[in-house]
Amino acid sequence: MSTSSTINTGPALKLPEKHYLNASYGIRSWLLTTDHKRIALLYLASVTFFFFIGGFFAMMIRLHLMSPYGTLLSADTYNRMFTMHGVTMVFFFLIPSIPAVLGNFLIPLMVGAKDLAFPKINLLSWYIYIIGGSFTLYSMMTGGLDTGWTFYTPLSTIYSNSAVAPAVVGVFITGFSSILTGLNFLVTVHTMRAPGMTWFRLPLFVWAHYATSVVMILGTPVIAITLGLAAMERVFGLGFFNPAMGGDPILFQHLFWFYSHPAVYIMILPAMGVISELIPTFARKKLFGYHFVAAASLAIAVIGFLVWAHHMFLTGQSTYAALAFSFLTFLVAIPSAVKVFNWTATLFGGSISFDTPMLYAFGFLGLFLVGGLTGLFLGCLGIDMHVHDTYFVVAHFHYIMVGGAVMGYLGGLHFWWPKITGRKYPEWLARIAALVLFVGFNLTFFPQFVLGYLGMPRRYHVYPPEFQVYNVMSTAGASILAVGYLLPMIYLMWAAFYGEVAGNNPWPATGLEWTTPSPPPTENFEVTPVVTWEAYDFHNRPELGLDVLGVPRHGGMLPAHGDD
Amino acid sequence: MHRTGALYGQFETLEQQKETASLGMWIFLVTEVMFFGGIMLAYTINRHTYYHAFAMGSQTLSIQLGTLNTGVLLASSFTMAMAVWAAQVGKKKLIPLFLALTIVLGFIFFGVKYVEYAQKFHHHLVPGRNFDIAYCVNNPSQCEDINAKDMEKEREELTAAMEADPDLNAHAQLYYSAYFGMTGLHALHMIIGAGLLFWLLRGSLAGRFSAEWNTPVDLVGLYWHFVDIVWIYLFPLLYLIDRHK
Amino acid sequence: MQSPLPFFPVQASSFAGDVDLLFTFILLTCLLFAVLVTLLAIYAAFKYRRTSPGEVGSTVEGNLPLEIGWTLIPLLISMVMFAWGAVVYVNFRTAPKDTLNIYVVGKQWMWKSQQPNGKREINELHVPVNRDIKLILGSEDVIHDFYVPAFRAKMDVVPGRYNTLWFRPTRIGKYHFFCSQYCGTNHAEMGGWVTVMDPAEYAAWLSDEAGDVNPASAGEKLFTQLACVTCHLGNGTGRAPSLNGVYGGKVLLADGTTVTADDAYIRESILQPKAKIVAGYQPVMPTFQGLVSEEQILNLTAYIKSLQSQPVPAKGAGVAPATTGKK
């Protein structure tokens, strides 16, 4: 038994001779690839591109809001900025980020398959994404879009004179990319698992993606038809959402949120999946309550579909419907809480290290806690009547989507970067970046809770001067945050080419993906793996080279019922 | 991934491959259900709100053509099922025959649909500036394809509907929005289906499908039946509102 | 009194106290959970930090009672939050009986309000203190939202329908109101001030500036212009029912049901006259959809309302005891 943390990584580590990155060369080999790992990298490049476009818009918004009098941008420009920020970040970054990059790369590896069930469809989904993205970019360059990312009618269908149609068509098209990704994941998890990989041996990352895929499959078609109808209404004069023809704008909101609320779970569930991998790995302990965490993912996916009209409490919706939707909203909070408790409990009795991915996991825990708990305020009818459509909402969903989903995404990227590229990133720089992100994020968004409760509505390009203090704080935080995002991009890129060679299993971790070389060969495994262990079991895996015979740690909280 | 015979590289066995493909198709069909679900919801709410306009709109459709098309499409579903059967039992000569029959029936459907659409254009029943639910009643000379008896009936119904809903013209446009939206979307699916059938036909003439390997026939069959099911619902929803009057 | 870093806005309506109290309750409960989880995580992170590179954690896998506990306890607490929130919200959505009604119309990008006596304002709203106020909200174009942070109350203003927002101001002063549903270019500038006044001052303010047109008299003019008067004769002998005393009463319809003649009913009757036919009359009235603006409908409504005190003719049709009629 070795006592070094680089147990599997002797001094003379080398990359494998043949792996998916050098299996073939040239643009064609990338653009026509059906290898899920390469497609994941295509997605990585494209979502990063959209992330920085969206980030640019965010920066403009924050700079503009330093002053209450709106001196930097005109009203129209500002409206375009926040709309395009929302559209890019939601549809072109957050929704594809973890599933299409990490999920695509890892799900076949984690279940022990050679590829996803439908590799060509996987490639097709990337092309669809790119085509949808092109439409949206085209709309941005030809007049932009000023309807808000929610496309509320009749503003979007009749009154807006910006380039709504191409943007809507772009989002419509991209929806199919999301559907195909979800379809591929579902089928893969069902039919492509390696021998011995039973449902309850699956890593929770896979469970989370399974739940996410369910949401993608069942929700996305609805937004597609809704945006399709809205586009037809704008172009051909159909009337479903047009009050002048007897249509109902509230119907649009119902249909829109039927997808767009569950879409939040498309963003956060995969991040939860990442965290469920990071915490056991860096605490070297099975995840506390595996079955409950897996069930919580499914519960979130199902109950998440029953709460959409809590975005519409103040539209004149029926009071009875509002009561029902508020009730269900509180129900959906419970599985998230269960997950947080289980992650925290996992720490007890663990052997915790503070490698960068674990710092992101801690960051996620803190930020998701704030984001989740503030969701209770918004789901509560008596408070929503005050804070709805104010900065309170803005702060809340940024805590979930940025504090939660993006922290999870970055944590996952760091964690699997050695697997993806075969090389390590500079550890200390990465830890500093994680810290900068955490501080910058809180400074940016926490003041917005206060702003919201004070009554500053969202989507304002000018505001009463009494709100300025908090806005300046927020802008200051945003500049720190920007540094926090640039840093990882730079050093991860650097590490991909020049980083120290990582070895097959540098952390070490227990998943199947770590049993194959880094980077993996095109067919993932040299022989079909046979799984004989539970997820996150460090004790029965002698090949990890851990000190299982040393003094065992105590459970810490309560006696265990599942000792093995 | 490389392909060995009919087996794609990512799979271990043909059985696994077949199950995977079939599951994928079913999941895809579920997304289609939700896709049509959105427009069904818009239809339901508007039908409930503007019942008179929707009933009036329904009267202007030809129930004969609608029923004919329903029969044609059901028959095509039958021939499709037979094509799948022929593939399953390996009757290689029967596969292209049944596929061709399915295509022919599909095209009869298109033909009838074309007649109906053309009539609606002609009768100013396409949503937009020129929409006029009373066009034929006011300009009988322009609508000679409607016989005098039907025209008289339509005039009575229109008068009654106008009484009930003075904003009938706007609301009837909502009916026609639903009509063209739903049947258009359905027709789009049919066109895609027909394309797939041609592709299958080529494959079957080349003798590519056998009792051992017929997944494409099976999957396109599922898709075609789904399109049929959509029509099974569209028919009563669009053609049969308030016919008893 | 305003601190440089304020946290709560001024409380100026009867809702404000309720909402703030509920907010404080949820805030404290959440803080308790957040602090607990954070402290536990920090404690565990230090207590169980890795001490040797090959070290592994314990073999604990879970604990059923614990799982049940931390599912049920949050569930119970959240149900308290739900119920409390529901009480506040139902109160907010249920206007009391005797309210002072003010019409507010939103359009890109201004607010027009009209007091009961017809006094109009733009981007201003004057209300008396300690009186139940109900705003009847309509939109001429897109969806807006009328929001007064100091009252802790907002409501969307949706084209094609009326929403209402009621509140009871409790504190004299001037407060911001905003449009809080994004409505296009100048969304941020679509706001103004609510002035809460002493009732006496309010009364004085109301009777001030006689230049404003009374909506009832504007409505009366329209009533003649649009030829409503040719059928809706005051003595009940016309082709359409007399409108004297109709407002606020019950109307018997041809299908045997009754309906209350309120603003929504009148609006519907103008735009879709055949939707509800008064018993004893023929559906002969044409629709005025597209012929009258939202504002004109409000004026007509005000005029019909002013007929409330007029004598009801014997031949009124409709319900026997009630004052009835249908235009």
Added chain:
Amino acid sequence: MSEHEHSEHIVPPSLYLVIILTLMCLTALTVAVAYIDLGRFNIVAALGIATIKATLVVLFFMHAKYSPKRTKLVIFAGIFWLIILLFMTLSDYASRVDYRGVRYPMSQNLTLTHAPRS
């Protein structure tokens, strides 16, 4: 690994023939029923017959009757979610008893409780 619970089931053509004839009869029936005034049950009858027809197509033409449980779960999920979409949205429309504009006659006969009276 995948559950090898079914080997391909082949439906005999005679059964297909029975099904298609039933479908044709049901089509005739639904047209006939449309000409009878059943009041509010017209729509129930129309959708009921359509559902029977759709079920026959799914079970036999699409072989769902002989498919693995997994397929049935997928079908069930699709129907269930469609019901969520329709039912929960309609619940809002059906229960809007607040101050209304001209829409939603489904609650037309409900008296507004707070008619303004100054």
